[in-house]
Amino acid sequence: xxxxxxxxxxxxxxxxxxxxxxxxxQWIQLAQAVEYAGLDSLWIPGGALCADxxxxxAALCAHTRRVQLSVSVPPEVMLPAALATTLQSLQxxxxxxxxxxLPNSERSAFGxxxxxxxxxxxxxxxxxxxxxxxxxxxxGLDYQGLYFQLENAGVARRELPAPTLVLDDSHSHALVAxxxxxxxxxxxxxxxxxxxxxRWRAIQPSLKFACTFGLILGDSEDLAxxxxxxxxxxxDLPTESFATLPRxxxxxxxxxxxxxxxxxxxxxxxxxVGTPPQIATRLQELHGLGLNHLILEGxxxxxxVLRFGEQVLPHLRKERPxxxx
Numbered sequence: 001x002x003x004x005x006x007x008x009x010x011x012x013x014x015x016x017x018x019x020x021x022x023x024x025x026q027w028i029q030l031a032q033a034v035e036y037a038g039l040d041s042l043w044i045p046g047g048a049l050c051a052d053x054x055x056x057x058a059a060l061c062a063h064t065r066r067v068q069l070s071v072s073v074p075p076e077v078m079l080p081a082a083l084a085t086t087l088q089s090l091q092x093x094x095x096x097x098x099x100x101x102l103p104n105s106e107r108s109a110f111g112x113x114x115x116x117x118x119x120x121x122x123x124x125x126x127x128x129x130x131x132x133x134x135x136x137x138x139x140g141l142d143y144q145g146l147y148f149q150l151e152n153a154g155v156a157r158r159e160l161p162a163p164t165l166v167l168d169d170s171h172s173h174a175l176v177a178x179x180x181x182x183x184x185x186x187x188x189x190x191x192x193x194x195x196x197x198x199r200w201r202a203i204q205p206s207l208k209f210a211c212t213f214g215l216i217l218g219d220s221e222d223l224a225x226x227x228x229x230x231x232x233x234x235x236d237l238p239t240e241s242f243a244t245l246p247r248x249x250x251x252x253x254x255x256x257x258x259x260x261x262x263x264x265x266x267x268x269x270x271x272x273v274g275t276p277p278q279i280a281t282r283l284q285e286l287h288g289l290g291l292n293h294l295i296l297e298g299x300x301x302x303x304x305v306l307r308f309g310e311q312v313l314p315h316l317r318k319e320r321p322x323x324x325x
Contacts, residue, residue: 005208007283007316008293010043010070011308012212014300016050026300027056028063033302037309041068041099043295046077054078054086061094069094070166070295072101080126081153084133091160101166101184102127120172122147127165127179129153134162166210169196177204182293185211187270190258190289197290210293211286214262214271217298217307221274225250228262228273269297280315 011034013027034042042060046053057069071090073083090098102123114122125145132141136159140152167180176183185196197209216231218224229252257263260274260282272279283294298304 005292007287007291008041008210009039009313010041010068010293010295011039011305012043012045012295012297013056014297015045015053015056016047017300024056024059027060029302030300030305031060031064031067033305035064035067037305038313039067039296039305039309041070043070043101044072046072046074046101047103048074054090057090057098058093061090061097064097065095066097068097068099070099070101071163072103075102075123075126080129080148081133081150084130084154084157087134087163088157088160091163092158096161098163099166100163102168104168104170120175123171124175127175131162131165131179133157134160136160169200173203176200176207180207182208182210185209185291187211187213187263187268189263190261190286193286193291194289201290208292209290210295211291212269212295212297213286214269215279215296215298215304215308216271216273217279217304217311218273218275221278222250224273224275225252228252228271232262232264232271276311277315279312283312283316 011030013030015027031042042064044053044056044060053071053073057071060069069090075083078086087098087100104123125143125147129141129143129145129148129150132143133154134157137154137157140155141150142152143150164181165179166182166184167176168184169176169186171180183200185193188196193211200207200209216224216228218227229250232252252262255262255264256273257270260272260278262271262273263269272282274282286294296308298308
């Protein structure tokens with residue numbers, strides 16, 4: 001059955017690249033472009049190689065009005081009570097626009113060396129504490145667990161809506177089913193994504209699903225693939241122009257796993273390559289599989305965001321009216 005929930009679009013802020021990690025002026029410009037272009041949210045990644053996602057989100061609250069801020073915070077970075085306090089502040093100053101992603105990665109980079117079972121136990125305690133402290137309640141929280149002990153935590157918390165929680169599909173089924181509103185799926189062939197969505201829905205029917213996709217647009221299909229060839233790190237690819245080659249002869253298309261979907265190796269991101277109408281068709285197809293939220297990783301330039309808003313979103317507005325953007 002086709003999911004009639006409106007398709008939600010995020011644009012990935014490239015905070016984990018050295019030339020963007022310390023450029024707040026560019027963060028602001030890109031965030032404002034995402035808002036102007038009609039996308040739903042800005043995805044703010046977090047990790048050992050990234051600028052502090054919570055600090056970036058706080059800075060962007062003052063420069064945006066509508067766009068949601070999807071903040072990725074590795075749970076090793078901050079204790080759950082401290083994160084709850086910070087999220088409450090972000091919810092307040094942003095006007096309730098914060099979503100939270102807790103990734104399942106990079107443990108050793110932040111000094112954690114627990115085994116898989118211990119990590120699952122710790123994350124379970126972390127989520128239990130976090131969600132209690134984000135729920136409206138006038139009293140403090142006392143908690144005694146294996147990994148966390150709290151006394152009268154959150155006594156000053158305010159009645160604010162808790163951020164939507166996104167968890168990776170690599171977390172345990174029980175944790176995702178109990179705590180998450182959205183499950184972030186690993187990249188894969190559309191057939192695999194469809195099967196994964198059905199499998200997760202059998203576990204938790206109310207889950208929504210997200211996935212990250214690269215995006216390369218062209219005025220023609222040939223130009224889109226030529227642009228992809230110039231941008232992607234593919235070894236031994238000829239350097240001459242391919243714009244005049246027949247479609248089947250373009251060397252890069254040997255990695256086309258589905259129409260307009262490129263994947264250079266298993267586990268790597270899927271990249272949408274094509275014209276605006278072709279991309280819109282693929283997005284509708286992905287929505288039909290059950291994906292509710294697409295995180296787009298395009299170029300960092302403002303023009304790439306505006307081009308998506310001006311040339312792709314209009315093709316989807318019959319399915320997704322402008323007031324829902």
